[in-house]
Amino acid sequence: MDKKTLPSWELEEAAFEWGFALVCGCDEAGAGPLAGPVYAGAVILPSDLELPWLNDSKQVTPKRRDLLFDQIRASAAAWAVASVSPEEIDATDILSARMKAMQLAMDALSPAPDYALIDGNRDKGKHFAITTPHETVLKGDGRSFSIAAASILAKVSRDRYMEEMAEKYPQYCFEQHKGYGTRLHYQMLDQYGPSPIHRLTFLKKWEASRHE
Numbered sequence: 001m002d003k004k005t006l007p008s009w010e011l012e013e014a015a016f017e018w019g020f021a022l023v024c025g026c027d028e029a030g031a032g033p034l035a036g037p038v039y040a041g042a043v044i045l046p047s048d049l050e051l052p053w054l055n056d057s058k059q060v061t062p063k064r065r066d067l068l069f070d071q072i073r074a075s076a077a078a079w080a081v082a083s084v085s086p087e088e089i090d091a092t093d094i095l096s097a098r099m100k101a102m103q104l105a106m107d108a109l110s111p112a113p114d115y116a117l118i119d120g121n122r123d124k125g126k127h128f129a130i131t132t133p134h135e136t137v138l139k140g141d142g143r144s145f146s147i148a149a150a151s152i153l154a155k156v157s158r159d160r161y162m163e164e165m166a167e168k169y170p171q172y173c174f175e176q177h178k179g180y181g182t183r184l185h186y187q188m189l190d191q192y193g194p195s196p197i198h199r200l201t202f203l204k205k206w207e208a209s210r211h212e
Contacts, residue, residue: 006055007148009047011137015115016047020133024078024113025146026102029057029154031094033179034189034206035172035198036162037083038094040101041153042109042116044077045146051075054148056141057155069156072149080108081157086199093201096125105150106132119147169195 015023028040051071053064060068073079082104084097092100099122106116116134119141123130140147159178166175172188172195179185179197189198189206 006053007141007143007145009145011117011135011140011144012047012146015117018115020115022077022111022114023117023146024106024109024115024132025117025119025140025144025148025150026106026134027057027119027141027147027151027154028098028101029151029158030179031098032181033199034181034185034202035086035174035179035195036158036165037085038089038097038101039081039083039154039158039161040098040105041079041081041150041155041157042102042105042113043072043079043146043149043153044109044111044113045072045149046075046077049075049145051145051149054145054152056139056148057151059142060152062159065152065156068149068152072152076149078109078111078113079153080105081153082108083158083161086197089199090201092127093125095122096127099123099125099130100128103128103130103132105154106130117144117147119151165197169197 012023024044026042030038084101089097116132118134118136141151162174162178177185
């Protein structure tokens with residue numbers, strides 16, 4: 001991997017220059033799946049920290065994500081993970097759930113951040129908004145060291161949860177697709193119907209196709 005493609009400290013350093021002392025990165029995982037919660041990670045890292053191979057979680061192999069997950073937690077000044085349930089996603093909407101998960105993760109940081117770098121270009125939904133002073137960063141998990149670390153925390157935490165759910169509901173093969181709408185997942189839905197952890201609002205097209 002070309003080191004030039006890796007995230008940097010540029011955005012964090014800019015925030016330090018503005019006078020913010022504790023800058024966190026925040027990202028979420030699991031906005032798109034048909035099942036399971038949406039997770040968010042938030043992390044404040046020491047500004048001299050070096051973690052080879054740290055990148056957007058989607059660009060890192062599962063084995064390396066697990067290693068980075070342990071390294072980030074061991075090295076961070078503060079870290080936290082939060083989630084919002086499928087039931088709440090159905091009761092509100094996925095954008096609001098993403099915002100709530102990220103704010104919950106940031107609220108759990110101790111010490112509390114002065115400023116946050118938020119992955120993406122949205123900071124509020126219909127029901128919830130980010131309240132920590134912040135900026136949104138498009139493709140931030142590939143640009144900011146802190147956001148990349150947060151993306152690892154969120155992704156690994158969610159994947160591990162879905163592996164636990166695979167043991168509870170083995171017929172759905174959650175360990176393989178982690179709840180995403182793969183061909184196998186739809187085949188299992190056709191055979192068994194929704195589980196208690198499915199997002200029913202995400203299954204409307206599938207349900208409509210069954211009645212055609």
